[in-house]
Amino acid sequence: MFSKKYSYFILLFLLAISLILAGIIYNSQSRKLKIVFFDVGQGDAIMLSQGQNQILIDGGPSGKIELEKLGRHIPFWDRKIEIVIATHPDQDHIGGLIDVMKNYEIGKVIDNSVQSDSQVYKNYLEIIKNKNIKRLKGKAGINIKIKDADLEILYPNAVLENPPAGGPKNTNTDSLVAKLVYSESSFLFMGDLPIEKENDFINKNLDLKTQVLKVSHHGSKNATSEEFLDKIIPADAIISVGKNNRYGHPAGELLERLKARKINILRTDEKGDIEYICENKLSCQMAN
C-alpha cells in the first residue's frame, strides 16, 4: 500500500507531465497556419488560423453550421476571433456571421461598405452596433499580418463612399477580394466578383500568380474568365458550393475552363471541408 504522501507525489508528477505534454502539443499546433474552406452548403466561409489568431472570410448562410465548424477548429478557451471579413452583404456570405459575432469576441470587422436592404444586412449592422465592434471599410492596400503570413486586400480600389440608396442592384459587383501569402504559397479569395471587375486585376499589373484560387461566385459562368485564369495560373481551384443548388453552380462552362488548363478542381459539395496546412515557412499542403 502506498502512503498518502507518496500517492500525492505520484499525482503531482503525472499532472506536471500532462501539462508539459499539453504545452508541447499546443506549441507545435500554434506554429501551423491553417486555411480551411468550410462546407457550408451554398455560400462561402473560410477560416485562416494560426495559434490564437483567427481571421474569418465570410460565414456562410447559417450561424448554426458556422458555429459548429468553428467549434471543431478553435479550442474552447479561445473565445476571440481577431478579424471578420465580410466580402459583400449577401445572405450566403454574412448570414452565419451574425451568430459568430454574438458568440465570440470580435477584434474588428472589415467589409466593403456596400449597403443592402435585406433583413440579414440589418441584423448584421445591429449586432456590430450592439456589441460596439470596430468596423473598417475595406479597400485595396490594407495589409493584415497573421503571424507568418500576410493578407492583403486587393479590391475594391477605394472605399465606396455614398453608395446609392438601397445599394447597387448587384451586390456581388464590389465584392472584397484578398490575397494571402505564406512563404512560397498564396491564396486568392475572390468573393463573388463578376467577370467585368476581374479586368481591373488584369489591368492593374499586380503579381497575381496564385497557388490556390477560391473561385468567384460558387463557380458561376459569369466569373473567372479565360484571361483571368491565364494571369492567375492556379494549381488548385476551390469551388464553395451547395449540393443540387438552385442556381446550377458550378457552371459547366466554368468547369471546362478549369479542366482545359489542368487545374485541380476541389468542390466543397464533393469533398466537404477543404483544409491546407502551412508550416516551417515552406509551402502550404492540402491536409485532406
Ligand SMILES: [Zn+2]
Ligand atoms: Zn455568394
